[in-house]
Amino acid sequence: MSTLKVNTIQNTSAAHSSTPEQIEQGRAKAWINFDGTGTVAIQDNFNVSSITDNGTGNYTITYTNAMSDANYSAVLSYNIQSVNDRVCGTDSSNYLTTSMRVTIEDATQAYGNGRADCNRICVAIFGDQ
Amino acid sequence: MSTLNVGTIKSIAANIPPAFQDSAGTEKGQLVKAFVRFAGTSTIQNSFNVSSITDNGTGDFNINFASALRDSSGTATDNAAVCYTIVGTTNGEHTVPYVNSISSTTSRLEAFVTNNSALRADNSINSVIVTS
Numbered sequence: 001m002s003t004l005k006v007n008t009i010q011n012t013s014a015a016h017s018s019t020p021e022q023i024e025q026g027r028a029k030a031w032i033n034f035d036g037t038g039t040v041a042i043q044d045n046f047n048v049s050s051i052t053d054n055g056t057g058n059y060t061i062t063y064t065n066a067m068s069d070a071n072y073s074a075v076l077s078y079n080i081q082s083v084n085d086r087v088c089g090t091d092s093s094n095y096l097t098t099s100m101r102v103t104i105e106d107a108t109q110a111y112g113n114g115r116a117d118c119n120r121i122c123v124a125i126f127g128d129q
Numbered sequence: 130m131s132t133l134n135v136g137t138i139k140s141i142a143a144n145i146p147p148a149f150q151d152s153a154g155t156e157k158g159q160l161v162k163a164f165v166r167f168a169g170t171s172t173i174q175n176s177f178n179v180s181s182i183t184d185n186g187t188g189d190f191n192i193n194f195a196s197a198l199r200d201s202s203g204t205a206t207d208n209a210a211v212c213y214t215i216v217g218t219t220n221g222e223h224t225v226p227y228v229n230s231i232s233s234t235t236s237r238l239e240a241f242v243t244n245n246s247a248l249r250a251d252n253s254i255n256s257v258i259v260t261s
Contacts, residue, residue, distance in 0.1 A: 008130075010132060010134055011136055026160065026161075027157070027159055028159050031260040044200055044206060044208035077214070084241040085225075086225065108244070124210055
């Protein structure tokens with residue numbers, strides 16, 4: 001086991017410089033591609049231990065290794081649906097160090113009404129871990 | 130202050146990048162495999178591992194990856210996570226971004242006008258990150 005301790009990494013022309021912090025912060029701490037229809041199926045992931053199906057269009061993503069705080073950034077997308085009024089939702093009260101909730105909402109209705117399952121939902125998490 | 134000047138940090142395994150681990154050997158995050166920001170005209174403004182954007186029509190694009198996406202075992206994968214966001218349409222309409230398809234070499238993205246399944250719209254800024 002060896003540790004390389006440096007302040008800056010750059011190429012041999014002294015360009016494309018990165019600090020260890022930039023490299024650490026630039027890595028996705030978790031990501032997932034899953035099918036939310038029927039029995040929820042994880043297609044591929046990093047640092048996700050499980051998906052909980054909370055009901056139609058409502059999923060909890062649980063991390064294998066927790067985040068340091070709940071102020072991380074989640075980037076989401078989803079597959080095309082038969083109607084174009086769906087939007088991804090995240091519930092701030094369920095935005096935790098160990099998990100987060102993702103919902104597929106009906107943009108024409110109040111939050112939580114008219115949710116729908118989606119056959120491909122992608123999420124990437126960036127932040128402190 | 131110390132600076133490591135290198136041309137390449139190379140993995141010991143083909144098609145599998147080096148892992149970032151803490152002192153306990155737990156992997157802490159993975160680098161994104163591709164990203165791109167492009168205008169609604171399919172003009173690439175910044176990117177990594179994206180060779181081109183194919184404009185399939187208004188609000189309909191294919192992102193073509195320079196190097197195929199691979200999973201943790203180094204095998205080409207169609208199961209990447211493609212996250213797509215948009216900022217403002219070019220004609221002021223409200224749109225929602227969808228990822229139509231994902232393969233190891235390309236991903237099709239579409240932006241539909243809200244509540245109109247027949248009408249797509251271009252957006253001033255399209256941002257995509259890809260992990261696999």
